[in-house]
Amino acid sequence: MNLQPKHKSTSQTIINKSRKPFRLPSAAKLLIYLILILGSLVVLYPFVIMILNSFKPGNEIMHQPLSLPEDWTLSGYIKVFTSLNIGTLFKNTIIISTSVTVLNVILNAMVAYALSKLRFPGREIIFKVVIGSMMIPAILLLIPTYVMMFNFGWVNTYRVMILPVALSAYNIFLIRQFLIGIPDAYIEAARMDGANEFQVFFKVIMPMSKPVLATVAILAFMTSWNDLFMALLYLRDESMFTLQLGLYTFKTTIPGQFLEQLWAATTLVTLPVVVVFFFMQKYFIEAFSSAGLK
Amino acid sequence: MLKNIRRETISGYLFSLPWILYFLIFLLYPIFLSFKMSFLDINIVNPEKARFVGIGNWIKGIQDSLFWKSIFNIIYNQAIFIALTFIIGLGLALLLKEITKGGSIFRTIYFLPVVTSVAAAMIIFEFLANPNGPIQLFLLSIGFLDQPIYWTFSEWLPMPMLAVFNSWKWFAVQMIIFLGGLYNIDPSLYEAARVDGARWWTQFTKITLPLLKPQIVFVLTMNLINGMQMFTEVFMVFDLEGGPYNAGLTPVLYLYKKGFDDMSMGYASAIGLLLAIVILIMTTIQWKILHRKEN
Structure with a gap:
């Protein structure tokens, strides 16, 4: 979705204004900025507290919640690696999130390609099923999927965290909307050159749909990285735990015992997604804004 | 060929x-x-002992006051959450549309809670809002509060508190959807209205709101389907009973307790289906209300 003003008259007013560089902003504009800045402070405050706490010793976190750290310390960060083994949690989470992301990009794109560019009997039915399945509340699947995974003997494996979320109806829908906009001529030309459908898909379709694939990758990565529920259900051994499950365990085993570690871990868990977000925010925001265009 | x-x-x-x-x-x-x-009384550890109980689980679910308490809690929560997020989301979208510089910085900041995990955000929120936390200490020191509030143990406060938390976490998504909708409204409509002497409020109710309807319908529907299934937020803070008054008990937390703590998977399945039916009824009602005006 284009978030910039579309209409010429708006951009015209912008240009007109910029010709008078010394014009003071009107009171209304000032008020708008004031509210937006106030909003930013409310949004940022909890993150500031998180980072400050991660540098405080345990007793300061408990007893001086309002002040800056008196002794800045890295002990929380050191302890999460030495005594809580957060390295393993990172490893597990990275394996799971990366697999989910790669599978989501390739498999959803394949289906979207079939549903937008290939003609075959039953295509419309398959598309209707994709759309309809977006309305299924996930909760309905929880117990039976667990029973199924239990019977497969998949509990406490990586695949149980990956395969049930390897595709997503919403992502198929997003990619399909994008592919419809690609002219068939590109595909025809590749076929003329003797490419088979897989070559067309990997050499023509995938490279051309990079923006939407980036969006899908980000959505899949973020959902997988942030998931606690599936990890809680399926992962048993601490050696298999993900970061979010680790956070939950640090918080609940003995309340208050791992205070330093908890805040260092919370910061470490949050940081990677935030960094990815900063570099790819265009696609992030796209991922959510495309939703409103149906 | x-x-x-x-x-x-x-x-x-x-x-x-x-x-x-x-x-x-x-x-x-x-x-x-x-x-x-x-339709079964089934325990996953020894499934061979599964027993057919007919509609027994369904009857039990319909008569289960804790299940209905959890449905009440989540509706109570959603009513506050949806109203709050709608106002914040639309309000900020309207403001962002007015400014020409710095919009992307604000969008970036506002999106930070969206990319943070519920577990991490809930750890921070609980710290901030607990009786010894910075917010309550500050409110006590300026005399706004007489005594600290133990909200997780209270009868009525958990759901409003969680609604505030979730508004903080998710308002940006709605803001961005509304902002996209606002940019798609033809500015000449507003110009024409201004020529006719329409005030801001009239423009808002006669142009902005009706033309934002597709986005509003989408946001409200998705909110309801997702919001009714709240789990991690309460799981991070409450026990499986949802606190002393069950005030933090959501349907999914209850289902989790029945299925994985009490190990009655058959009953948990019935509860899941009942919840899906409740969600279906509520989205249908919402749909009917939102589409009524056109006739």
């Missing part, structure tokens, strides 16, 4: 295959299994 059509048909099915398999294994079969299990 015929050969081409055949080739396209075969590759069509081949490329759709991942979805067909996924749908059959991870969506259709579980739904079937869910219905089947809701």
Whole structure:
């Protein structure tokens, strides 16, 4: 979705204004900025507290919640690696999130390609099923999927965290909307050159749909990285735990015992997604804004 | 020509295959299994002892006051959350549309809570809001509060507090959807209205709101479907009972307790289906209300 003003008259007013560089902003504009800045402070405050706490010793976190750290310390960060083994949690989470992301990009794109560019009997039915399945509340699947995974003997494996979320109806829908906009001529030309459908898909379709694939990758990565529920259900051994499950365990085993570690871990868990977000925010925001265009 | 059509048909099915398999294994079969299990008294540890109980689980679910308490809690929560997020989201979208500089900085900041995990955000929120936390200490020091509030142990406060938390976490998504909708409204409509002497409020109710309807319908529907299934937020803070008054008990937390703590999977399946029916009824009612005005 284009978030910039579309209409010429708006951009015209912008240009007109910029010709008078010394014009003071009107009171209304000032008020708008004031509210937006106030909003930013409310949004940022909890993150500031998180980072400050991660540098405080345990007793300061408990007893001086309002002040800056008196002794800045890295002990929380050191302890999460030495005594809580957060390295393993990172490893597990990275394996799971990366697999989910790669599978989501390739498999959803394949289906979207079939549903937008290939003609075959039953295509419309398959598309209707994709759309309809977006309305299924996930909760309905929880117990039976667990029973199924239990019977497969998949509990406490990586695949149980990956395969049930390897595709997503919403992502198929997003990619399909994008592919419809690609002219068939590109595909025809590749076929003329003797490419088979897989070559067309990997050499023509995938490279051309990079923006939407980036969006899908980000959505899949973020959902997988942030998931606690599936990890809680399926992962048993601490050696298999993900970061979010680790956070939950640090918080609940003995309340208050791992205070330093908890805040260092919370910061470490949050940081990677935030960094990815900063570099790819265009696609992030796209991922959510495309939703409103149906 | 015929050969081409055949080739396209075969590759069509081949490329759709991942979805067909996924749908059959991870969506259709579980739904079937869910219905089947809701008629059984089944414990996953020894499934051979499963016993057919007919509609027993369903009757038990309908008569289960804790289940309905959890439904009440989540509706109470959603009413506050949806109203709050709607006002914040639309309000900030209207403001962002007015400014020409710095909009992307604000969007970036506002999106930070969206990308943070619920678990991490809930750890921070609980710290901030607890009786010894910075917010309450500050409110006590300026005399706004007489005494600290133990909100997790209270009868009525958990759901409003969680609604505030979730508004903080998710308002940016709605803001961005509304902002996209606002940019798609033709500015000449507003100009015409101004020529006719329409005030801001009239423009807002006669132009902005009606033309934002697709986005509003989408946001409200998605909110309801997702919001009714709240779990991690309460799981991070409450025990499986949802606190002393069950005030933090959501339907999914209850289902989790029944299925994985009490190990009665058949009953949990029935509760899941009942919840899905409640969600369906509520989205239908919402849909009817939102589409009524046109007639």
